[in-house]
Amino acid sequence: MRILLAFGTRPEIIKLAPVYRALRSRQIDVDVLWTGQHTDLAAGLIDFFGIDIAFNHSGIVAEAGLAAKVGIMTKRIESVIRASHYDWIVVQGDTGTALAAATAGFLNAVPVAHVEAGLRTGDMQSPWPEEFNRRVISLCTTLHFAPTPGARANLLAEDIRAEAVRMVGNTVVDALQFARARVANGYTPINPALASLPDNRKIVLATLHRRENIGDHMDEVLRALRDLAHDGDKLIVLPVHLNPEVRASVLALLGDTANVVLTGPLQYPDFVHLLTRAWVVVSDSGGIQEEAPAFGLPVLITRDTTERPEVVEAGFGQLVGWNYDAIVSGVRALTAGDAPQRIDAPNPFGDGNSAGKIAAALTDSRATQSTIRAAPAELRAS
Numbered sequence: 238m239r240i241l242l243a244f245g246t247r248p249e250i251i252k253l254a255p256v257y258r259a260l261r262s263r264q265i266d267v268d269v270l271w272t273g274q275h276t277d278l279a280a281g282l283i284d285f286f287g288i289d290i291a292f293n294h295s296g297i298v299a300e301a302g303l304a305a306k307v308g309i310m311t312k313r314i315e316s317v318i319r320a321s322h323y324d325w326i327v328v329q330g331d332t333g334t335a336l337a338a339a340t341a342g343f344l345n346a347v348p349v350a351h352v353e354a355g356l357r358t359g360d361m362q363s364p365w366p367e368e369f370n371r372r373v374i375s376l377c378t379t380l381h382f383a384p385t386p387g388a389r390a391n392l393l394a395e396d397i398r399a400e401a402v403r404m405v406g407n408t409v410v411d412a413l414q415f416a417r418a419r420v421a422n423g424y425t426p427i428n429p430a431l432a433s434l435p436d437n438r439k440i441v442l443a444t445l446h447r448r449e450n451i452g453d454h455m456d457e458v459l460r461a462l463r464d465l466a467h468d469g470d471k472l473i474v475l476p477v478h479l480n481p482e483v484r485a486s487v488l489a490l491l492g493d494t495a496n497v498v499l500t501g502p503l504q505y506p507d508f509v510h511l512l513t514r515a516w517v518v519v520s521d522s523g524g525i526q527e528e529a530p531a532f533g534l535p536v537l538i539t540r541d542t543t544e545r546p547e548v549v550e551a552g553f554g555q556l557v558g559w560n561y562d563a564i565v566s567g568v569r570a571l572t573a574g575d576a577p578q579r580i581d582a583p584n585p586f587g588d589g590n591s592a593g594k595i596a597a598a599l600t601d602s603r604a605t606q607s608t609i610r611a612a613p614a615e616l617r618a619s
């Protein structure tokens with residue numbers, strides 16, 4: 238059996254690394270194709286998880302235009318899958334890379350397995366273009382790995398056959414457990430700014446990067462963070478995304494502000510270390526909504542919708558949009574005491590055993606047989 242695993246961005250690497258490791262531990266041949274959609278952000282991650290890259294297409298990132306990038310990635314991935322036989326092509330989430338790889342797989346009759354399937358906001362504009370990507374990827378997919386019962390229900394509502402959907406949890410929890418074991422007890426952060434964080438401040442961990450939030454929305458979140466920094470008892474720690482528009486807004490509103498630590502994107506183990514120290518998270522990230530519950534951490538979600546309603550239902554998350562008052566009062570309420578308020582509830586995104594379940598399903602010969610039968614005869618013969 239031979240499997241192609243395709244990824245491009247930081248979150249895809251984090252969430253597919255446990256699948257890679259689970260397949261390799263079963264002695265399965267796995268070829269990894271990296272489109273390099275994130276290069277700097279991915280630095281260190283591939284090594285951290287011990288991943289060997291078979292196909293490095295990181296030059297694609299230089300192409301202008303989202304459609305051109307997806308087109309070029311699709312073409313490159315198609316040439317890889319036409320040159321060898323693959324039993325599965327595995328993609329994750331909702332990125333351009335996942336869209337390209339799923340499309341190339343479908344059009345060449347290679348069964349596609351989708352990790353983190355079934356997330357929906359119901360709004361094609363938010364998040365854009367991810368909601369579109371998710372829907373197209375689901376159309377191309379043979380085996381859907383849903384992280385939660387809600388995600389599974391979303392897929393069934395789109396007339397996807399129940400046998401094609403497996404509820405396995407989210408591999409982000411597996412990745413977190415891998416990293417947590419490495420940042421336990423006496424960890425020295427790679428980034429020097431983290432090594433000297435004062436013990437007597439309440440750490441507010443903030444991240445901002447969603448495309449649809451850039452501009453007035455992001456500026457309002459940054460104004461709220463600036464005023465929270467003025468309270469004096471808190472320390473705002475914000476790893477700044479590399480997007481130049483995000484950087485410009487952050488520097489304009491938070492540059493040279495007391496009680497604000499701005500860093501570049503953190504290496505994943507540093508980020509996990511910071512999660513262990515934070516009192517509250519303010520973020521528009523998808524992955525962080527899933528990670529915070531693993532630490533019992535409350536998260537204020539600076540978006541108007543979330544495809545992860547479980548984080549809100551389980552009591553970890555609040556949707557605060559870009560509302561200055563909601564952010565300021567939310568953070569103040571969560572940092573009012575002398576110790577961090579940890580939420581004692583199970584993580585709705587899983588128990589860290591997702592990758593093993595995915596590897597077992599992919600290597601189950603019955604799943605492979607039924608998908609091969611589903612491929613058009615002329616492609617099976619070619």
Ligand SMILES: CC(=O)N[C@@H]1[C@@H](OP(=O)(O)OP(=O)(O)OC[C@H]2O[C@@H](n3ccc(=O)[nH]c3=O)[C@H](O)[C@@H]2O)O[C@H](CO)[C@@H](O)[C@@H]1O
Binds near residue numbers: 251367
């Ligand atoms: C629309 C949407 O929600 N789409 C999501 C999007 O990903 P995202 O929003 O979660 O992306 P980011 O926030 O960039 O990454 C987060 C990860 O990065 C780590 N991190 C963070 C800051 C740092 O300084 N150093 C780090 O190491 C952190 O631990 C975390 O795991 O695409 C994914 C792939 O398809 C999807 O799964 C997912 O739906």
